[in-house]
Amino acid sequence: MEAATPSSASYAWKSIIKGREVIKKCAxxxxxxxxxxxxxxxxxxxxxxxxxxxxxxxxxxxxxxxxxxxxxxxxxxxxxxxxxxxxxxxxxxxxxxxxxxxxxxxxxxWPHNPNGDYTMKSGYKILQKEFQSQQPGTSNPEASKSLWQAIWKLNVPSKVKNLMWRACRDSLPTKTNLARDRLYEFSNLHNPISASAATPATCWRPPDQGFFKINFDGALFSKENRAGIGVVVRNEEGLVLASLSQQILLPTTVMEVETLAARHALEFAVEIGVHSVILKGDSTILINALQSNNHSLAHFGHLAEDVKYLASCFPRCMFSHVRRHCNKVAHSLARRALTYPHLLVWMEDVPPDVFDVFQADLKGLH
Known part of the structure; x- marks a missing residue:
């Protein structure tokens, strides 16, 4: 990272050094x-x-x-x-x-890539953004005013002026712009409008015999600068062994909230003495990180390592993804943390305001 750049350096080397400066500035x-x-x-x-x-x-x-x-x-x-x-x-x-x-x-x-790894593409986007911010644009009317005046004063046919104006506004029918428009149309046509239509008719399922299922979730309360964590531990019959709800300070990213919820879930499981557990959350990114043997460079990667370490405390521990509509009890526990700022624990039960959600899970088993 400290290599010099002699005047005789090649274009390739100067490009590498440019990339180094981007990393130093933005990592x-x-x-x-x-x-x-x-x-x-x-x-x-x-x-x-x-x-x-x-x-x-x-x-x-x-x-x-x-x-x-x-x-x-x-x-x-x-x-x-x-x-x-x-x-x-x-x-x-x-x-x-x-x-x-x-x-x-x-x-x-590298915070500009979800997995924390630096890529040439993400570095290029940073440089491109810096360059564009220095150019005249609609966000800076005074800087662009002289440009538009110069275009309209040119002694050329109006259609040429119009072409130049559209080029400056990136509104010409180029292949990129046409593809973007077509993609937008395709998205509107094929994305379902009804949320219920896109939701599979499945529900929470109990774990296999000998296992305990631990569902966790996080909730964000941005206006209050807080987040909530919800955890529920259930056995093979769907009965609750314990549940918790806790309010925490709001971290920078959603993934950190989810990972903290997972860490609290396994810490809670250790405290109540369960074994052979299945940890289930509705974040695909987090579950993939927990199932991976690699160390993540993402913002939440160090917290994911905490979860993996806690998992080693159990004879058997598996990580599994669950759809949000199958994680409603944990989600409700996380949401209620907005009203109750302290750590609350219920043994063999859930709080009264979450009981209906829990009952719906039990009905889905029959």
Missing amino acids: VWRIGRGESVHVWGDNWLPGTEMNRVVSPCWRGTEDFTVSLFIDQINCKWKEDLLDYYLMDFEAEKIKAIPLSKTQLHDTLI
Whole structure:
């Protein structure tokens, strides 16, 4: 990453160096112990345009690393230090960054690709976006005004002016634009309008004999800057062993909420002493990550490793995807966390406001 660029460098090498600069500028650190990441100057604050802390840097704190703000024993943020050194809005954003309990190394990831891997295509899109932002456009009327005036003053036929105007507006019937229009028409024609028509007539099913099924789900409450987690554990007869609902701070991505719900689900299963479990969630991306033997570079990858580690605590543990309409009890538990901010647990039961949803699952078994 520190290679030089001599004046005699080839075009290919200069292109590689250009790509390196894009990575340096746009890659983000996923925090583990925080020992490799500087509080000020490094990209590590997700969900912001610059990905960097903008709070004033105190004299003598220039070399502080993020590890200063982490309780390494309990894997939690030191909220009092965050409040002391940083502005309120940044302190709150950092408190919502989930920390792994097993993956303690800091990892540089590429946030512009869902799996965290850098690709030439995603790097090119970043450069293209930067270039377009510097060009005159409808979002900057003053900058484009002189361009349109120059076009309309040209001593050429009106149809030529019109052609130039349409070219600048990217409204010519090019192959790309025509294909986009056709795709839009095809989508409108073939996508079902009714949600019920697209929903298969299936429901929750009990696990095989000897297994316990653990359904989990997450819910987002963006206005309140909170998220909810719901978990329900059931046996082969469909009866509830335990359920929980908990409110947490809203992380940056939906996938982090889902993965935290999965982690809480297995921690809960360990606490209540069940064995041979099937963990089911309605996020295909997460279930695929949990079933993979590879370490994910995605934002939620370190949390997925926590789930895999917890899975090793059971004699048998399987990960399986379930459709949302078969995950209604867990979803309802997650949604109710908006009203009840604390961790709530029900043994051999679900809360009264979720009972009808649970009963519907039981009726579907007959």
